[in-house]
Amino acid sequence: DQQVKQNSPSLSVQEGRISILNCDYTNSMFDYFLWYKKYPAEGPTFLISISSIKDKNEDGRFTVFLNKSAKHLSLHIVPSQPGDSAVYFCAASGSRDGSARQLTFGSGTQLTVLP
Amino acid sequence: KAGVTQTPRYLIKTRGQQVTLSCSPISGHRSVSWYQQTPGQGLQFLFEYFSETQRNKGNFPGRFSGRQFSNSRSEMNVSTLELGDSALYLCASSGPGPSSGANVLTFGAGSRLTVL
Numbered sequence: 001d002q003q004v005k006q007n008s009p010s011l012s013v014q015e016g017r018i019s020i021l022n023c024d025y026t027n028s029m030f031d032y033f034l035w036y037k038k039y040p041a042e043g044p045t046f047l048i049s050i051s052s053i054k055d056k057n058e059d060g061r062f063t064v065f066l067n068k069s070a071k072h073l074s075l076h077i078v079p080s081q082p083g084d085s086a087v088y089f090c091a092a093s094g095s096r097d098g099s100a101r102q103l104t105f106g107s108g109t110q111l112t113v114l115p
Numbered sequence: 116k117a118g119v120t121q122t123p124r125y126l127i128k129t130r131g132q133q134v135t136l137s138c139s140p141i142s143g144h145r146s147v148s149w150y151q152q153t154p155g156q157g158l159q160f161l162f163e164y165f166s167e168t169q170r171n172k173g174n175f176p177g178r179f180s181g182r183q184f185s186n187s188r189s190e191m192n193v194s195t196l197e198l199g200d201s202a203l204y205l206c207a208s209s210g211p212g213p214s215s216g217a218n219v220l221t222f223g224a225g226s227r228l229t230v231l
Binding site for chain 2: 004006036045
């Protein structure tokens, strides 16, 4: 039972355009959401996060939107650059009962930004 | 400061053998978590240690175990290896408090295990 789903295994976008990566979750106990980026032969690196008390968080070219009623979040990258080509993982956690560091990850989306 | 260091980076074992993987967290980080990454499955949580105590455990069989030392370094062990255990094993550390709202994990590069 996948509690965090990334239904698009891959996405190709032209350089300079917007990349939109989507993520759905089923567990209503999740209240903190993160995006990680992973290059081959490296560990995932933290990109951006959002708490359930917000519906948007922005950091430079990266913006994460959270729609709690739909249990949906998305990552927008504007403008996309070839260096953004990587696998993007959506992750979620609850902050109760000491589970803050037990992240539930989606299966990832391979983003390819074409020059 | 140095990141999360995992050793070995690559290893090959045969079915039935056991393996031990090591992780050195970022200096000052007291929480160490382990994840398994397999193709198409994303990252699956194995367990988390804080101050030498296992705080959380994922849904993995008892063949998967771990421990944490007083210097926060951690090891995980897989006994009686199966073909399906072939995966990238990732260690992550976080700090500073035991249950802060900071859920940001810093990952190592992983140990790639191949079981033949």
